[in-house]
Amino acid sequence: MMGFELSFGVLLLLLVSLLASMFRILREYERGVVFQLGRFWKVKGPGLIILIPGIQQMVRVDLRTIVLDVPTQDVISRDNVSVKVNAVVYYRVLDPQKAIIQVEDYQAATSQLAQTTLRAVLGKHELDDMLAERERLNADIQQVLDAQTDAWGIKVANVEIKHVDLDESMIRAIAKQAEAERERRAKVIHAEGELQASEKLMQAAEMLGRQDGAMQLRYMQTLGAIAGDKSSTIVFPMPIDLLQSLVERDKKG
Incomplete structure (x- = not known):
């Protein structure tokens, strides 16, 4: 019992x-x-x-959106610059059947695919594109990932490049390049200013040349402007026309 x-x-x-x-x-x-x-x-x-x-x-x-932090990848740009890039990928499962049957581990597969795609896409662009056109690069990476993960029933919603790290030597080279660019712009602006000033001076000379005494008056005005500085000695030529007029007056007197 x-x-x-x-x-x-x-x-x-x-x-x-x-x-x-x-x-x-x-x-x-x-x-x-x-x-x-x-x-x-x-x-x-x-x-x-x-x-x-x-x-x-x-x-x-x-079925919730999964945030995948892509580890830092060593990328060689199209112009042969070595950089370290990491990104974040947002994706979700749309078809559970494909996600389980078509791939052994869809999370690990998506992570590895994101790493290789990041290196492949960024390697086709120059360093300036990585720094200035991140939105276009994000869209390119997202499009490639989404096309390849569609067979796994996964939808890649967004890709964002977080950091593009450069070596110290490359940072100094970029700083020198930026400084040279600023100097070039300064020289161009200065040359344009000189060109505009020369055009205005030519117009002023044409206007002063229309009257005989206008140039002499301008000359005397300039002398009056610089005569206020008593700490310097000014040596200037005497116009022949002015001396000739004085000699003629002396003869008449």
Whole structure:
């Protein structure tokens, strides 16, 4: 009798555990890929799921957006500059069946694919493009990733390049290049100013040349302007026209 009760208790325990293994609860953002005798049966969820123990197995799939931090990659740009680049990828599972059946581990596969795609796409561009046109590069990387992960039932929503790290020598070279560019612009601006000043001086000379005494008046005005500085000695030529007029007046007097 004692043995019968023990056997009944064990049987009851096994039955309870068997019934408990039949029920699964999936959250709103989860789906269950159910296999029956090893073959794909259907995608179920969310809510209460009933499985036949020993015949059906279920794999949970999270449908929320996953943020993947791509590790720092060594990239050689098109102009042979070595840089370190890291990025972040946002993706989510659209088809749980493909995500489980078509690839062994879709998260690891997406991570490795993001690393290789980052190196491949950035290697086709020059350093200036990496620093100035990140939005276009982000779109290119996202497009390539999305096309390759579509067979896995994964949608890549966005890709963002976070950092582009340069060596100290390259930073100094870029600083020298920027300084040279500023000097070039300063020289061009100065030359344009000289050109505009020469044009205005030519126009002023043409206007002063229309009257005989205008040039002399301008000359005397300039002498009056520089005569206020008493700390310097000014040596200037005497116009012949002015001396000639004085000699003529002396003869008449």
